Amino acid sequence: MSAEDKDSLKRVDQEPVTSVLAPNEIPVIDGAHDSDDDVLAALGYKPEFKREFSLWTTFCVSFAVLGLLPSVASTLYYGLGYAGTPGMVWGWLIAMAFIQCIAMGMAELCSAMPTSGGLYYASAVLAPPKYGPFAAWVTGWSNWLGQVTAAPSVDYSLASMILAAVSINKPDYVPQNYQVFLLTVLLMVVHAVISSMPTRWVAQFNSVGSTFNIVALIVVFIVILAADNRTSQGMPRFNSSASVWGDFYAGTDFPKGVSILMSFIAVIWTMSGYDSPFHLSEECSNANIASPRAIVMTSGIGGAVGWALNMAIAYTIVDIDAALNDESGQPFAAYLLQILGDKATMACLSLTIIAAFSMGQGCMVAASRVTFSYSRDGCLPLSRYWANVNTLTKTPVNAVWLNCAVGCLSVLLIFAGDVAIGAIFSIGAIGAFVAFTIPITIRTFFVASRFRPGPWNLGKYSYANGILSTIFTLLMIPILCLPTVTGSDLDAEGMNWTIVCWGGPMLLAIIWFFVDAHKWFKGPKVNIAHMIHDVQAEPYVIQAQEAGELDSSQPIVPAKKDSLSAV
Numbered sequence: 001m002s003a004e005d006k007d008s009l010k011r012v013d014q015e016p017v018t019s020v021l022a023p024n025e026i027p028v029i030d031g032a033h034d035s036d037d038d039v040l041a042a043l044g045y046k047p048e049f050k051r052e053f054s055l056w057t058t059f060c061v062s063f064a065v066l067g068l069l070p071s072v073a074s075t076l077y078y079g080l081g082y083a084g085t086p087g088m089v090w091g092w093l094i095a096m097a098f099i100q101c102i103a104m105g106m107a108e109l110c111s112a113m114p115t116s117g118g119l120y121y122a123s124a125v126l127a128p129p130k131y132g133p134f135a136a137w138v139t140g141w142s143n144w145l146g147q148v149t150a151a152p153s154v155d156y157s158l159a160s161m162i163l164a165a166v167s168i169n170k171p172d173y174v175p176q177n178y179q180v181f182l183l184t185v186l187l188m189v190v191h192a193v194i195s196s197m198p199t200r201w202v203a204q205f206n207s208v209g210s211t212f213n214i215v216a217l218i219v220v221f222i223v224i225l226a227a228d229n230r231t232s233q234g235m236p237r238f239n240s241s242a243s244v245w246g247d248f249y250a251g252t253d254f255p256k257g258v259s260i261l262m263s264f265i266a267v268i269w270t271m272s273g274y275d276s277p278f279h280l281s282e283e284c285s286n287a288n289i290a291s292p293r294a295i296v297m298t299s300g301i302g303g304a305v306g307w308a309l310n311m312a313i314a315y316t317i318v319d320i321d322a323a324l325n326d327e328s329g330q331p332f333a334a335y336l337l338q339i340l341g342d343k344a345t346m347a348c349l350s351l352t353i354i355a356a357f358s359m360g361q362g363c364m365v366a367a368s369r370v371t372f373s374y375s376r377d378g379c380l381p382l383s384r385y386w387a388n389v390n391t392l393t394k395t396p397v398n399a400v401w402l403n404c405a406v407g408c409l410s411v412l413l414i415f416a417g418d419v420a421i422g423a424i425f426s427i428g429a430i431g432a433f434v435a436f437t438i439p440i441t442i443r444t445f446f447v448a449s450r451f452r453p454g455p456w457n458l459g460k461y462s463y464a465n466g467i468l469s470t471i472f473t474l475l476m477i478p479i480l481c482l483p484t485v486t487g488s489d490l491d492a493e494g495m496n497w498t499i500v501c502w503g504g505p506m507l508l509a510i511i512w513f514f515v516d517a518h519k520w521f522k523g524p525k526v527n528i529a530h531m532i533h534d535v536q537a538e539p540y541v542i543q544a545q546e547a548g549e550l551d552s553s554q555p556i557v558p559a560k561k562d563s564l565s566a567v
Helices: 003-008 035-042 055-066 068-074 076-083 085-112 119-126 132-148 150-169 177-195 199-226 241-246 256-270 287-316 320-324 331-339 342-376 397-416 423-450 459-479 503-515 538-546
Strands: 025-028 529-532
Touching (some): 035 287, 055 287, 055 342, 068 076, 068 150, 068 256, 068 287, 068 331, 068 342, 076 256, 076 331, 085 241, 085 256, 085 287, 119 132, 119 342, 119 423, 132 150, 132 423, 132 503, 150 177, 150 331, 150 423, 177 342, 177 397, 199 287, 256 423, 256 459, 320 331, 331 342, 342 397, 397 423, 423 459
16 A cells, blocks of 8 residues: 555545544545545445436436326325316425425435435444444335335326327226236336446436427426416316315315325425436445435425426316326326327327326436445345346346346235225335334434534534424324225225235335344445555555555444554
8 A cells, every 4th residue: 555545544434424434443445545434434335336327317316207298297196186177286385495404304314425325324333333233124125115116106107198198099998907008117127127237328418308208398398378268168267266266176085184184295206216317326326415405406496396387287177086086097188189189199198108108218327326235235035136236237237127026026016906006005105104203213302412513514403404304204194194085984905005015025024134134234334445544554554555455345343452463
């Protein structure tokens, strides 16, 4: 090791991170490295990806995952069907206020811990030592369930929209479940192929896709407001504000307030993609600043634009019942037909379909990074296979195809009915937001001064922000599990299967932890060589390393002051 390399060695507490390593430990990086690599090393990981994402391309991936136009189209059934237009307008505003709190809390964690493990790593580091592994385990599994169901839920909606477009041109055609399933599987496979490509290609694809998403959203928004034919149907150009903001739709058996809360599933699912920059932080340059900025940008811009689109739909929709109960199974397509001609409807639907394709691919990329990072630490069965980085593409190809297989299996819920397949949307919502909030809650109530903020932080507002985030998630967990009907009307077909599809795997994961995993799972696994900082011992450690006496792939045991070598 040269004198220059020795001088470049930094203790963990010299980097703006909150790490699983002790403050006085020194990570040792082999070969050339930059400041981003130094930050990652201080977290205990050696660089494994090329940093080819910038703030813009990272934002593009997360905005593509957000996919506002296809997301609103996919979840119109929930936003409109539970509470009507009030759930879409002021319900969206209430939900977004709390979601922005969660996004800012996450951004603060990302700045201090910019690693693809993200939320899971944060829970492990911030929780009291005795509970760190369990907190990481619960966070990781909940986040993984949310991530792995994101792409199939998007592709299921995409397949439904494609077949709905066919039914517009062929009125006698009614899509069958097996056709929707097969088309969804095909889309999943295509997205997996794209996500297995080199990082630069994936980044470029998502950049183009995100740009198209923005353009398509603007075009559809303008068409809805400027080209609707309501006046030719003998109606005013727009619905009255009194009806839009005050006329509730009786879509559930619950009181209006609860129905509004239930409609939040549309907002939560739509806005669940802003964690993507966290998971891509090991592939982003200037990660501890660019990644948290991308998180806040995605949530803030996405929330404002999504609300505007919801407002446009609420002020122009003609018949809520007809849209929700259309034979095509796609309320958004039925809504467009209510206010536009066939050609304009097909144009808007085509733009939405292309945007949804980009969104599904972004979901697949983000989910693969989560699977890779959790497998790197042994969280998943057969982790050694899913943690492999392909030598040719430098991407976690095995993780991509695992997610593809699990996603295809989850779409089998379509054969259990409309309510059952709807569970993949609520799994994504509840799974993601539980994982989002666990480390924020730990940071707020149990960490105090042990948290070392990164360069992007909330300062004195962090505590209040954490309280609001925790309250919102605790409220929404039971709400997202409520069925739309009650009493004697509730049967297996009308049951909300979220508690089974999310709660079941989570219960099994917790049982696995207490029965077996607690014996070997200790949280994030450090994979970089490191040593304990000691003024007298440090030179001897470095000398021994230069002489080839140390295996740099293994952690270095601290040397004693009177020792001339490291064990």
